[in-house]
Amino acid sequence: MNGRELALEERLVPGDLIATLAERTPVVGPNPTDWPGLTFYRFHGPTAPQWDDVGSLSLAVVAQGRKAVTVNGVRHVYDPFNYLVLNRGLRFTAEILAGSVEKPYLSFVLQIDPAMVRRICADMMERAATTFHRPVPRATPDAYVSPLDQDLLGAALRFVRSVVNGSDRRVLAPIYLQEIVYRILQSEQCDRLVDAAAEESGKNPVSDVINYVTERISEPLTIADLAEHVCMSPSTFAHLFRDVTGMSPYQFVKRLRLDRARGLLVDGSRNVSEVAKSVGYASLSSFITEFKRHFGVTPRAYAEAQRGGVALRVDRATAPV
Numbered sequence: 167m168n169g170r171e172l173a174l175e176e177r178l179v180p181g182d183l184i185a186t187l188a189e190r191t192p193v194v195g196p197n198p199t200d201w202p203g204l205t206f207y208r209f210h211g212p213t214a215p216q217w218d219d220v221g222s223l224s225l226a227v228v229a230q231g232r233k234a235v236t237v238n239g240v241r242h243v244y245d246p247f248n249y250l251v252l253n254r255g256l257r258f259t260a261e262i263l264a265g266s267v268e269k270p271y272l273s274f275v276l277q278i279d280p281a282m283v284r285r286i287c288a289d290m291m292e293r294a295a296t297t298f299h300r301p302v303p304r305a306t307p308d309a310y311v312s313p314l315d316q317d318l319l320g321a322a323l324r325f326v327r328s329v330v331n332g333s334d335r336r337v338l339a340p341i342y343l344q345e346i347v348y349r350i351l352q353s354e355q356c357d358r359l360v361d362a363a364a365e366e367s368g369k370n371p372v373s374d375v376i377n378y379v380t381e382r383i384s385e386p387l388t389i390a391d392l393a394e395h396v397c398m399s400p401s402t403f404a405h406l407f408r409d410v411t412g413m414s415p416y417q418f419v420k421r422l423r424l425d426r427a428r429g430l431l432v433d434g435s436r437n438v439s440e441v442a443k444s445v446g447y448a449s450l451s452s453f454i455t456e457f458k459r460h461f462g463v464t465p466r467a468y469a470e471a472q473r474g475g476v477a478l479r480v481d482r483a484t485a486p487v
Contacts, residue, residue: 183229183323187272190330201329201339202394203277210267215259222277225346226250227314227322231271232264237308249314251350256308274326278347281402286347318349340399371396371403372410379419383426384446389415423447424460431469438465 191197191208198205203222215236226233232245237258244250245264252258265271325342328334375392392415393403407415423445430441442453442465457465 186326187229205275207273209262209265209271211265213262215261218260219257220252222254223280224252225276228273233262235260242309242311244311248311250311252309279398279402321345321349372407384444
């Protein structure tokens with residue numbers, strides 16, 4: 167079989183995406199998936215306009231049926247021949263226009279990491295990646311509809327199929343997701359997508375995460391939790407956080423916990439066990455070990471020294487976490 171024949175075999179046939187989404191939407195309404203920011207939808211008839219919002223730059227693709235989204239008085243209709251892109255932080259009304267039990271409305275919405283958009287755009291243009299501080303040179307539309315071509319549809323289908331299997335989800339899904347962004351950037355909407363990514367990133371996800379951690383210091387926090395809060399992949403978020411702060415998210419959270427613990431010990435209203443719990447340590451022994459490694463003394467010794475008026479040179483004892 168030559169390359170030309172293989173390419174023709176790999177072309178989509180009508181109904182591929184319909185069949186895939188029909189299989190993955192067992193219930194009417196939203197059907198969450200194991201991929202953060204990806205949701206499948208099924209409806210068996212038109213719906214009245216309902217208010218909704220979007221937390222991240224998002225791509226919406228309809229496999230069957232038709233939908234309308236109204237943002238700031240502007241109505242956007244999309245169907246199997248057109249996709250919709252929505253900017254972050256929008257409140258809008260959405261209504262299903264076409265769908266039935268025999269031919270249900272089927273679609274998916276996928277959140278897109280703006281850092282990925284900038285990185286792929288930079289690779290396409292063979293120039294350095296733009297930082298998230300880049301000003302947006304022109305007003306970015308809140309939403310837009312654009313034709314869904316075969317290349318983008320193929321990338322979307324491969325991505326949707328890959329998120330079900332564990333190994334495919336880990337290895338192939340990130341590749342297909344990059345292809346989706348790449349295909350959109352090849353379209354007439356390239357500038358709009360880049361500007362939307364720059365505008366969203368300009369809101370500084372790192373500052374957002376720092377505030378988030380500060381308010382939840384007593385709770386278990388993982389890098390995946392922090393990345394999901396700002397609608398980014400864990401790896402992209404970790405790289406961005408280190409670029410901005412000079413330390414990993416893990417190091418930052420640990421340092422913030424220990425600094426908060428030191429303040430509570432100085433206050434003297436709680437014992438060591440209570441302090442450990444209040445700053446998110448489930449294990450007292452782990453807290454004591456980390457505190458001593460960071461400040462050079464145990465929490466109890468530090469608290470007693472403070473009560474006894476002994477000036478510990480914690481700044482000299484402190485070592486990088």
